[in-house]
Amino acid sequence: MNLQLEGLAAAVTGGSEGVGRAIAEVLAREGCDVALAARRRDVLEDAAHDIAQASGRRILPIQADLSRADDARIFVATAARSLGRLDILVNNAGGPGAHRFDGASDEIWQADLDVKLFGAIRCSRVALPYLRHAGGSIVNITSTGGREPSQASVPTSVTRAAGIALTKAMSKEYADAGIRVNTVMLGSIRSAQWERRWEATGRQGTLEDFYDRAGVGIPLGRIGRPEEVGDLVAFLVSSRAAYITGAAIAIDGGQSNAI
Ligand code: NAD
Secondary structure, three states: OOOOOOOOOEEOEEEEEOHHHHHHHHHHHHEEEEEEEEEHHHHHHHHHHHHHHHEEEEEEEEEEEOHHHHHHHHHHHHHHHHOOOOOEEOOOOOOOOOOOOHOOOHHHHHHHHHHHHHHHHHHHHHHHHHHHHHEEEEEEEEEEEHOOOOOOOEEEEHHHHHHHHHHHHHHHHHHHHHEEEEEEEEEOOOOHHHHHHHHHOOOOOOOOHHHHHHHHHOOOOOEEEHHHHHHHHHHHOOHHOOOOOOOOEOOOOOOOOOO
């Protein structure tokens, strides 16, 4: 399927590692120039260099802490100005944030909301005028936990529920401007986040063993690969998904129970 993404420009938050990096790789492979935001300059620049080498596209690393209002604003504005246009925004930056309710302080709640929810709100706000011009689209990366919160899952499950609602509300508001807004709800996907979890176990067994154990109980028998998320996002932002907006699509190997 030709996604017809050639020549478009995308901004991906949290694009230096894991799922965000894979999304950037797929978009670049499909012909997009891509701006990436993350906090650590070295990791970000390495990712941008590797993706540019592999795709031949322009990949722009912009150091930014998406939990800060100014950084979010400057990231999107710089991306659009430097790439000359902006067609696609992927709000992906985030990390784990699951605690028992009685272990979650105000600071923990605020930090989770700042990067995952306000990061998406602020980046979207700055991107909308460019997207309106281009008939572009936004994909918010959230989690199946936002729809099916489990025990000891705050604040992230609540932040994700807000992200799913934000997606639906914005999709209604911007449809007439030709801007589509969707969310991809992740189950368990291989990433740097999971590697850090393995390291925290004292590297018991190999990383592959760790991933195998994480896949037990998932109907498709394994956890997901980041490039599988990249493929779904690339489809959603493409004109082949022109009639899809306000959708919340789970990519979780069949794990969640919600219909
Ligand atoms: P990861 O840790 O491998 O990558 C996260 C990326 O976000 C990195 O590039 C990191 O630099 C960036 N980031 C984090 N906080 C940031 C901030 N304040 N400012 C700028 N960049 C920041 O994690 P991942 O697994 O690839 O996760 C990607 C997204 O998917 C996250 O929002 C995560 O919560 C969500 N998610 C992942 C899974 C999973 O199983 N991997 C499941 C559910 C949701």
